[in-house]
Amino acid sequence: MALGVGVIGAGIVGGGVVNLLLEQVDTLKRNTGLDIKLTHICEINQDNLKEFNLDGVTVTDDASVLNDSPDVQVVCELIGGEEPARTFMLNALNAGKNVVTANKKLLAMHGPELCEAAIANNVELRYEAAVAGCIPIIKAIREGLAANNITAAYGILNGTCNYILSRMTYEGMDFDTVLKQAQALGFAETPPDLDVNGDDTAHKCQVIASLISHSAIPYDDIPVEGITDITASDIADALEMGYLIKLLAVVRDLGDEVDARVHPMLVPTDHQLASVRNEFNAVYVKSDSADATMYYGKGAGRMPTASAVVADIIDIARRGNETAPPPFRYTNKKTVRDLGKNVGQFYLRLTTKDQTGVLGELGSILGKHDVSIASFNQKDPHGDNRVHLVMVTHDAQESKLRAALTEIDALTDIVLEPTHVLRILKEDD
């Protein structure tokens, strides 16, 4: 059984896929029993192809050549971004080609359109590499846990952010210093916005939320906060109280609503997610029969990502002429839950004047809004009549906490900076 593959884009990830398909023929044959053959590469930058021996492979700068070839059963879209990737994928699906992609942004923006085109043409759309690189998390959710109702997933999905937060944690460095080092070492892009602002994580959050809820979650409805406001003292204070700070994608299926959001979170040091360090990714999944499972590995990089792309190609080849129903459908219409409805514990960092009565005033405002304090720490004053107060609340409703903080931050005679708020992951989440 032979399967022809055309690759669009031979850059970082695409080049890795070309490398695997050319160099690992024996491994693929042994692992799968299948003959998988790279037939076409569509690439406009010939420099990207210099390293490969492309005898027998058709090289083109016109993606429609792949769609017109009867030798191609799978088209891999690996150029990234919205256009022309979207048009290339739709054209391939409509030409009856199975499509494999690593394009999280496109899935987050246009997932339903692409999914419907695949179903209409009775072909597969696969995107294991779009979320958490080499980690088979899409496979785990769609297949490994197929007998489960998945109730929640918590993901560390951006290696750059996790690397930065890890270095801040273990070396006590501040955000800007670590970012500059990470950029110098090639661990962070310049500019770093897509990563550190949380948008990249949010793209992946959308994909996971849609899969778990079987619902087309509108990307723009997902609340996103990045890590740029996290300070070295937040991290030190959190550690003192038994928490690490991680940028998490949170997805909870709550029936009619899906709680889908991206923000930094305090994670208990003995929670499984706390052990995920440096550039590694992980997804922690809660489901009704299997209970807690976690999937860990490299979320980016040429070969880890290519590993996931080729796994998708193999799965398509293994299924042959598929008569089974499509592996995924949007069968529900759920909305994204308003953040204000969530109940949980919060970490608050307040900057106030160092004078008597401040704490009483803050406490009474919080109390009026049903927010009570579980622990409290006054940090050494800086000698400039300012103090940092670090508080952890008991369970509180977020809308009530926000109302309290609006009042508190308006006390500009004693509260000197807007209060910094971080959410806390529960130990049994």
Next chain:
Amino acid sequence: MALGVGVIGAGIVGGGVVNLLLEQVDTLKRNTGLDIKLTHICEINQDNLKEFNLDGVTVTDDASVLNDSPDVQVVCELIGGEEPARTFMLNALNAGKNVVTANKKLLAMHGPELCEAAIANNVELRYEAAVAGCIPIIKAIREGLAANNITAAYGILNGTCNYILSRMTYEGMDFDTVLKQAQALGFAETPPDLDVNGDDTAHKCQVIASLISHSAIPYDDIPVEGITDITASDIADALEMGYLIKLLAVVRDLGDEVDARVHPMLVPTDHQLASVRNEFNAVYVKSDSADATMYYGKGAGRMPTASAVVADIIDIARRGNETAPPPFRYTNKKTVRDLGKNVGQFYLRLTTKDQTGVLGELGSILGKHDVSIASFNQKDPHGDNRVHLVMVTHDAQESKLRAALTEIDALTDIVLEPTHVLRILKEDD
């Protein structure tokens, strides 16, 4: 598309599978688009069936009824043990039924025979639940990492052992005390031998080793040590040096040989496997493209195990009439590597007389066998003229270390107990 399932054995795991197939019809339909129908149960103990409403399900005490029924496409063998499970599975495969099992012992003993029967009858043999319960590790190895050469896997595969070692570690208790508590709480069997002697882990080690090496690894060739010799002081000493003690299945594919073994091991506290606590299982996999990945979850229990069994059933249903080659073949003939050939660091606990010159004598014997000491700690003497010496070696060949220890343990005038040896996992493994 409908698929009929017959279950042999409705005990702990089988009952969980019956429960999922009866109670989660809507979930299965939504997650897969498939109609999966429980048609038959073969069970000799009617008490096991009392909790279920079995309208429309044929109940029998004769497994051949399932093989004779055209309604059954998948037979689940969930009675465990060697016979009659082996005969039931072979008969089902030879009757053209796909077979799903959780029977690690049978796979470890008779994997090639069962696999060949599946291939000969062009049906599938699946066993996700046999290794690490609900964790989709077989799927990850066979599918998620199919584009990789897997070079090694390190597994925490027995929840009872990991629970016992965790309690010993975090509460400083000794083995016997924890075991008794675990038995009282139902976390350990009575007798506990299959778990604490390492045999259960070795069954799973055989399955993983065979999968990774594509070779029928003889179960009896796998060296096995359990955890019964681990003392509270081993754990405390290891922790002091930055290690936790875990019972690991080690599999390394070394070309002509497979290093497959089960024994307790010192794991660096910042290694990913060190974060796997209590009854949880995990498998840490190294492969050429994906690099390190890890899979974590519950390795036992009714519903986690049933989750994996039903995932296998769904995968069979999804593939429909399969024209692809069998998902797994034993294409290689590799042998199990002799332990003596391995090179690594070792933890040694010696019990000697408290007198001058002992250390020099031990050091010179070790040195003669090319074993050098990386760190060394003399524990407070007990006041009875005995001391414990704890040593960590530099990299040494195991056969040379054993030769040295044979000489050392023969010095019965100064060495009072046989030296206790534990292997150390490297940080970058």
